[in-house]
Amino acid sequence: MRWFWIDRFEEFVCGQSARTVKNVSLGEEHLDSYNQTWPYMPASLMVEGLAQTGGLLLGQLSDFKARVVLAKVARASFDKLARPGDRLNYEVKFLSQQTDGAIAEGKILINDQPLGTVELVFASLTGPEFEKVELFQPHEFLRMLRSMRLFEVGRYPNGAPIAIPEHLLAAEQAFLDA
Amino acid sequence: MPSNEEVFEKVREALVDALAVDDSEVTPEATMVGDLGAESIDFLDIVYRLEKAFGISISRGELFPDDILTNAEYVSDGKVTASGLSQLKARMPFADLSKFEQNPLVQDFGNLLTVKDLCNYVKTKLA
Structure with missing residues (x-):
């Protein structure tokens, strides 16, 4: 099963904010398995969508070298249910950043109307015990970023486009050459 | 300069929000880790809430x-x-x-x- 809970990026401003879109489809297995008679999107997977949006926003600051994880959901509220056919937007804005993580405000919109808010705490795992831990294969990670069209919309605050980091391109090339 | 009580109330509010503990658990003598269950990532959250509540800036390593x-x-x-x-x-x-x-x-x-x-x-x- 693919663990992709966003379809693509719509906005991405380095170190500041990101907006993604997620289309809810009846073709997704989890909708049936969660509630067969009245399918809807589990709130926990919307939190995961926000976490992926914000995690990539934080990870980009280190050219995706930092091991970023969602450490804590400080607060979450959901006012509506998302059902098949609905379009969700996840908006994440950093409230505070430190070297070891970030606090972010997440908003969920459904068909352009507010659905919920979530306060997220991200951690960058930087200690020596994590040095040999790879959360992703670099070439697969780049394929995911390309699929989510991050580099098509990614910008620095001055408007300059965000380039694909060299180390990811090199890993992709090495995979293709192998 | 806020009074000691005002400082304590705001600190208490920050800890209640960050650690999901009851008001009554946050006493002056309570230890952050042992009594209130703070984990390392919670300090990031606590620092942010203190910065916002008091309008101060706390750099990494200053508090800890x-x-x-x-x-x-x-x-x-x-x-x-x-x-x-x-x-x-x-x-x-x-x-x-x-x-x-x-x-x-x-x-x-x-x-x-x-x-x-x-x-x-x-x-x-x-x-």
Whole structure:
């Protein structure tokens, strides 16, 4: 099963904010398995969508070298249910950043109307015990970023486009050459 | 300058929100880790809430100078050395280190900070 809970990026401003879109489809297995008679999107997977949006926003600051994880959901509220056919937007804005993580405000919109808010705490795992831990294969990670069209919309605050980091391109090339 | 009670109330609110504890659990003597269950990532959240509540800026390591504890110069056989202790005292004038000094095991340092220490720290930042 693919663990992709966003379809693509719509906005991405380095170190500041990101907006993604997620289309809810009846073709997704989890909708049936969660509630067969009245399918809807589990709130926990919307939190995961926000976490992926914000995690990539934080990870980009280190050219995706930092091991970023969602450490804590400080607060979450959901006012509506998302059902098949609905379009969700996840908006994440950093409230505070430190070297070891970030606090972010997440908003969920459904068909352009507010659905919920979530306060997220991200951690960058930087200690020596994590040095040999790879959360992703670099070439697969780049394929995911390309699929989510991050580099098509990614910008620095001055408007300059965000380039694909060299180390990811090199890993992709090495995979293709192998 | 807010009164001691005002500082305590705001610190309490920050801790209740960050750690999902009851108001009544946040007493001046409560330790952050042992009594309130704070984990390392919670300090990031607590720092953010204190910055917002008091309009102050807290830099990494200021509240919790763990760089001293990972410095071989200041640690020997799992204990903080005399020079390490004087560094800690200089960096943490807001904390009561008297108990820790008696047996300064590095592993116990994490459970040193109390709610009162946190209030004292905020007061030094506001002064």
